[in-house]
Amino acid sequence: MNTYTKDGQTITYHIIRKSNKNAYFRIKDGVLVVTANILTSKKAIESFIDLKFDVFYEKINRDQFVEPTDQITLWGKTYRLDQFYGNFSYHIEDDHVTVRSRSDDVVSIKKKIYLSELNKQVLITHEEILPVLRSVGLNILPIKIKYLKSKFGSYHRKHHEITLNSFLTTLDPIYLAYVMFHEYAHVLVFNHSKDFYNLLDKLMPNHKVYQKDLKKIAIP
Secondary structure, eight states, rough: EEEEEEEEEEEEEEEEESSSOEEEEEEEEEEEEEEEESSSHHHHHHHHHHHHHHHHHHHHTTTTTOOTTEEEEEEEEEEEEEESSSSEEEETTTTTEEESSSSHHHHHHHHHHHHHHHHHHHHHHHHHHHHHHHTTTTOOOOOOEEESSSOSEEEEETTTTTEEEGGGGSSOOHHHHHHHHHHHHHHOOOOOSSSHHHHHHHHHHTTHHHHHHHHHHOOO
C-alpha cells in the first residue's frame, strides 16, 4: 500500500502491475486501486492522483460518515437536533439544539448552523492566536467560510485571504486553531517545504498531533 497526501488530506492507493497499455483507477474498500503497465512510473501515477485528487478523495470518503438526522455534532460534542418551522434561528441548551427553519432539508439546516458557529469561533480564535501571528510579522487576514469536500482550509495568495471549511465546526476548536495557523504560515511560505514546517513549529509547536488526527477524518 502507498499513500499520497495533498493539502492535509491522504489517499491510500495500491498499484497492480499488468501488461495493459493504459492505467485504470477504481475505488475498492476505501482504497484507490491503480492497474498500470509495468513501465508506468510511480511518479506518473502520483501525478495523475494529484490532478484528480478531489474527485478520488470524495468518492473514497463519501459514505464513511453518516450522522443521524436528529443529531448534530458541534465542537466535538453531539446534540439532539429538534426542528420547528419558522424563520431560521437556533438555540443551544444542555444536550439539545433547537432550530427553526422554513426548510426541512436537514443537511442544509446543519450547514447553516455550522456556518454561524464557525463565524463566532473564528473571532475567538483570532484573538487567541493574534499575538503569535504578530511575533512572526503576520496580521489578521479576511476569512471566507465554505463547505469543502476535500480539505479543511486554504490560503489564496492572489486575494490574500483564507478559506476555512465549515465542517471544522464539528471538531474540537483546537483543530480550527491548527488549520488557521497552517494557512497563515502559507502567507510567508507558500509551499510545504522544510521552511514551512519550521515556521509552523514556531506558530504551534504541537501541530503535528492535530495534523495527524485530521488526516484520519473524512469530510462527508
